[in-house]
Structure formats: C-alpha cells, structure tokens
Amino acid sequence: MIDTLTERLLVSEALVVPSGFTAGATTVEPAEPGRVPGFVESAFSPLIKAVVDxxxxxxxGGETFGEEGARTGLVLATLFGDTVTADLGSKLLTSGRVANPLLFYQSVPTTILGVVARDYxxxxxxxxxxxxxxxxxxxxxLVDMILDDGMDQVLLIGIDLATESRPLSAHAQLTDAGPHTDAVRVDTAVAFLIRRADSSPGTEPAAVAPVADQHLADFGSLxxxxxxxxxxxxxxxAAAAGAVAVNVxxxxxxxxxxxxLREP
Structure with a gap:
C-alpha cells in the first residue's frame, strides 16, 4: 500500500558499461572510461568519473556548478564496492608483501567522490x-531524504564491478550468507541528477518503471x-514524457x- 507521493525533477541520467551489453531489445553501447590520476588497477573509480561526466x-557544459555546488549532494550506492582493489590489497596482505597505499580500498569511494566534488x-x-x-x-x-533536508539537487551514482568467485566467497563468509544472487556480471555505473520540484501540481506518470525484468539479471544489484x-x-x-513512477x-x-522529466 502506497502511503505518500513525492515528486522530484529528473534532470539527467547516464549509463556506462565498458564492455557493452544487450538486454532484450536494448543494446548498451560500450564506453571506455579514461584513467583517473591517483587510482590504479581497478575500473571502479574511472567508471564513476565517466558516468558522472x-x-x-x-x-x-563541462564547467563547475558554481553557486549551485553548495546546494548539491552526492550519493554513492553499491553492493560490494571496489572488489578489485579489495582483492588485490588482501592478496598482498596474506602474502606478507608491503601493501600499496593506493590499494587501501576503504578510501576509494570517498576519494573518487572527492575528485568529482572538486571538478564540479x-x-x-x-x-x-x-x-x-x-x-x-x-x-x-536516501536521495529523497537529502532533498527534504534542504539540498536543491542530488547526484546519485550506482556502481558495482563484475565480481569473481574469491570476493563472493569472502562476502558469503563474512555475512553468513549463501551464494550471492545480486552480484553483477558486467562492470556497470549509472547516474541520475535529481532536483526538488516543490511547485509541481501533481503530474500523472507517463510510465511506471518496474524493478527489473529477466533481461536485466546480469546487472544484479543495479x-x-x-x-x-x-x-x-x-x-x-517519445517526446511526450511527463513523469516516471517508482515505488520506494x-x-x-x-x-x-x-x-x-521536464520542468513543471
């Protein structure tokens, strides 16, 4: 049962899948994220930078937000985080070798968001x-709560990397869970810029977004x-877009x- 209704303005969206992917009748063109200085080995940070850009x-227009930057929030949502960096760092640790500080995986999400925050x-x-x-x-x-808390807009980023057996096994042991069915099978990052729409009169949705369909199983948690x-x-x-409804x-x-999908 739906208790309340919230309306927001979806300004822009992006999807980056480096290897390309076909989901049903939809083909995602491959995109090759560039390197981000200060980050090594993993595609996690380059994917975030690419999807935000x-x-x-x-x-x-490639410039900063200016004054709007002070009223902009950043949200990064992930299931496993940077599994490549975590895996490499743990292998160095268990082998007795000196760990590379760039493989300190706990700092990766906030550090790459710091790069995004700096650039914009x-x-x-x-x-x-x-x-x-x-x-x-x-x-x-979470985005909705941040907007209610006074921000004018929030940039939401969802990301996960294709996860191999070793990180999956470690996750299962740490969480006392069985085989994980939500792991993505292809490196994926998706982003949405969402703003408040306080003056909206109550637009009827033109479409309802289902949670997922069978063609999207390879995207797992995303x-x-x-x-x-x-x-x-x-x-x-379709050029007649009014709104898309999502149950949260x-x-x-x-x-x-x-x-x-357009200004009210």
Missing part, C-alpha cells in the same frame, strides 16, 4: 552506502536502477516517487 555534460565544485553532503539486494528503492529513498534508466530514456525519446520504501513506509 556523461550525466552532467549537458547540465554544466560540489560542497554539499557526501554519502556512500553499501546496500543489500536491489539498490534502487533505498538509494532513491538492475532496478538500470531499468529506471531504460524507462526514462524511452520516455524522453523504508522503515518510514512505502511511497510513490514520481520523477518529472
């Missing part, structure tokens, strides 16, 4: 969360966010989040 390209002059709150299951509901719920991206892109292409929920209850 693509998401904000038409919003900022974002000085609002920064939040990194590791969530279980499909990330979409809780990630959008399937819901990738599904949202595909739904939004289809609505924008937390301990505070279930509600419908309507993402407006």
């Amino acid at each position: 693509r998401c904000l390209a038409d919003v900022t 002059a974002i000085t609002g709150p920064t939040t990194c969360v590791a969530l279980r299951g499909d990330l979409r509901g809780e990630a959008l719920d 399937a819901g966010l990738v599904q949202l991206y595909f739904t939004v892109r289809a609505e924008r292409a 929920g937390s301990a505070l209850g279930e509600r419908e989040l309507r993402l407006l």
Whole structure:
C-alpha cells in the first residue's frame, strides 16, 4: 500500500558499461572510461568519473556548478564496492608483501567522490552506502531524504564491478550468507541528477518503471536502477514524457516517487 507521493525533477541520467551489453531489445553501447590520476588497477573509480561526466555534460557544459555546488549532494550506492582493489590489497596482505597505499580500498569511494566534488565544485553532503539486494528503492529513498533536508539537487551514482568467485566467497563468509544472487556480471555505473520540484501540481506518470525484468539479471544489484534508466530514456525519446513512477520504501513506509522529466 502506497502511503505518500513525492515528486522530484529528473534532470539527467547516464549509463556506462565498458564492455557493452544487450538486454532484450536494448543494446548498451560500450564506453571506455579514461584513467583517473591517483587510482590504479581497478575500473571502479574511472567508471564513476565517466558516468558522472556523461550525466552532467549537458547540465554544466563541462564547467563547475558554481553557486549551485553548495546546494548539491552526492550519493554513492553499491553492493560490494571496489572488489578489485579489495582483492588485490588482501592478496598482498596474506602474502606478507608491503601493501600499496593506493590499494587501501576503504578510501576509494570517498576519494573518487572527492575528485568529482572538486571538478564540479560540489560542497554539499557526501554519502556512500553499501546496500543489500536491489539498490534502487533505498538509494532513491536516501536521495529523497537529502532533498527534504534542504539540498536543491542530488547526484546519485550506482556502481558495482563484475565480481569473481574469491570476493563472493569472502562476502558469503563474512555475512553468513549463501551464494550471492545480486552480484553483477558486467562492470556497470549509472547516474541520475535529481532536483526538488516543490511547485509541481501533481503530474500523472507517463510510465511506471518496474524493478527489473529477466533481461536485466546480469546487472544484479543495479538492475532496478538500470531499468529506471531504460524507462526514462524511452520516455524522453517519445517526446511526450511527463513523469516516471517508482515505488520506494523504508522503515518510514512505502511511497510513490514520481520523477518529472521536464520542468513543471
């Protein structure tokens, strides 16, 4: 049962899959993220930088947010985090070799968000969360709370890397869980820039984004966010887009989040 309705403006969105991917009738063109100075070995940070740059390209024109940066929040949502860096660091540790400080994986998410914040002059709150299951509901719920807390806009980034057996086995042991079914099978990053839409009159949604479908199984924990991206892109292409409805929920209850695709 839906308790409340929230409306926000979805300004822009982006999806980066380096290897390319076909989901049903939809083909994702491959994108090759560039290197980010100060980060090594893993695709985690380059993927984040690439998807943010693509998401904000038409919003900022490659420049900073300026004064808007102080009213902008950053949210990074992931299931496993940077598994490549964690795996390499742990192998060095168990072998007795000196660890490379660049492989201190706990610092990677906040450090790459620091790079993003620097490049776009974002000085609002920064939040990194590791969530279980499909990330979409809780990630959008967190974005909604940050907007309610006074921010004008939030840049949401969802990311996970294709996870091999060793990190999966370690995760299962640490969490006392069985085989993990939410691991992604292809490196994926997706981003959304979401703003407040306080003056909206209550737009009826043109489309409802399902959590995921069978064609998106390889996106694992990101399937819901990738599904949202595909739904939004289809609505924008139709040139008559009004809003896309998403059901989100937390301990505070279930509600419908309507993402407006044009200014109210």
